[in-house]
Each structure stands twice: as C-alpha cells, then as structure tokens.
Amino acid sequence: MKKVIAAINMTLDGFCDHTSGVPDEELHQHYADLLRSADTALYGRITYQLMEFWRTVLENPTGDKAMDDFAEAIDNTPKIVFSRTLKNVDWKSAKLAGQDLETVVLELKQQSGKDVFVCSPSLIVALTKLNLIDEYQLCIHPVIAGSGLPLFKNISEKIILKHIKTKTFSGGAVILYYEPIKHDLYKS
Numbered sequence: 001m002k003k004v005i006a007a008i009n010m011t012l013d014g015f016c017d018h019t020s021g022v023p024d025e026e027l028h029q030h031y032a033d034l035l036r037s038a039d040t041a042l043y044g045r046i047t048y049q050l051m052e053f054w055r056t057v058l059e060n061p062t063g064d065k066a067m068d069d070f071a072e073a074i075d076n077t078p079k080i081v082f083s084r085t086l087k088n089v090d091w092k093s094a095k096l097a098g099q100d101l102e103t104v105v106l107e108l109k110q111q112s113g114k115d116v117f118v119c120s121p122s123l124i125v126a127l128t129k130l131n132l133i134d135e136y137q138l139c140i141h142p143v144i145a146g147s148g149l150p151l152f153k154n155i156s157e158k159i160i161l162k163h164i165k166t167k168t169f170s171g172g173a174v175i176l177y178y179e180p181i182k183h184d185l186y187k188s
Contacts, residue, residue, distance in 0.1 A: 003115045003134040004105055006124040007034065008151060010140050015148030016121040018050055021141040024171040028066035032073040034137075039113045041074075042105075044120035045083035048094070051119075055091065080104060082123060105132050125154050128180075135179050136161065142172035 009021045021027075035041065043051065057071035079094040082101055089096055097104050105127060108116050118124050118133070127133050138151075161178035168174050 007137040011145040025066040028070045032070040035073040035077045047120035
C-alpha cells in the first residue's frame with residue numbers, strides 16, 4: 001500500500017509559501033530526489049499554477065544543475081490537480097482530478113508502487129481532516145514571513161504526531177518528519 005506524504009515548505013512562523021523559503025542547491029536536489037521517488041504529486045490549483053514556473057526552466061535551463069534537475073524531476077512526476085475553476089491543464093504530466101479528493105486518494109493508496117506526495121496547503125488540511133496523511137514532511141525555512149497562509153488553521157481537533165527524523169540543510173532549513181498517531185490508540 002502506498003503512503004500519502006504531506007510535503008510542504010513553511011516559514012519559521014508557520015506560514016506556507018513556496019516563494020518565502022530560501023531554496024539553495026541542496027534543497028533543490030532534495031526535492032528533485034523526492035519527486036523522483038513519487039508515483040504521483042497532488043496539487044491544488046494555486047500551487048499547481050505556481051509550479052508551472054518550472055516548465056520555463058525546462059525550456060530555458062538556468063545552468064544551475066540543482067534547479068535544472070528539479071525542473072526535470074517535476075516535469076516527469078505525474079500530477080493530479082484538484083480545482084473547481086480550471087477546465088483543463090496542458091502540462092503533459094498533469095491531469096485534472098476526475099473525482100473528489102477522498103476517492104482519488106483512497107484509490108491511489110490501494111495501488112502498488114511509489115508514494116503519493118501532497119504538495120498544497122488546502123489538500124494537506126483536507127486529507128488531515130480525513131485521516132489520510134501517513135507522514136508529514138515539514139520543511140521549515142529560516143524565515144519569519146510575518147503573514148501568510150497558516151497550514152493547519154482549519155484543523156479543529158488535536159492530532160498527536162510521532163517524530164520520525166530530522167534532516168538539516170547547510171542553508172538553515174530543517175525538515176521535520178512526523179507520522180500521525182492514530183486516535184483510536186488513545187481510546188479506552
């Protein structure tokens with residue numbers, strides 16, 4: 001069974017913003033490797049449209065190996081986009097979801113193969129509420145943004161997580177890896 005992994009960039013003050021981080025060669029390489037280990041990446045419309053930037057890097061490589069490798073990795077990773085407003089997507093490795101998020105994720109989890117990565121704040125929150133996230137990979141950047149979208153603002157119940165590991169990058173970013181502890185373990 002595939003794992004559903006929430007992988008997101010955050011600022012130190014808890015805001016999700018792919019543009020507020022301090023990406024460097026090491027981080028780009030980490031995420032390129034992560035995408036290569038995925039069967040599918042799930043995006044909401046806003047994050048998907050932000051990631052379309054990498055198509056321009058494919059067309060006009062930067063000469064920065066890590067950035068160019070990331071562009072290739074994201075281009076090759078199958079993407080499912082959840083949107084109420086997009087009518088089509090033209091990225092060859094992307095498709096619009098044909099069913100609701102819960103149905104798609106439950107079907108993906110039952111398939112064999114590599115893991116599924118959830119890369120948009122709204123989808124992470126929705127799947128957290130559905131208890132369908134198997135692992136959180138929160139990349140905390142050494143940035144205080146002051147404002148933005150808090151990742152877990154719409155979660156109304158306490159969720160206990162188990163720390164699995166930590167990965168530290170030379171530029172100061174830290175990825176915290178957690179697994180949710182299933183609620184029924186605490187019921188008497």
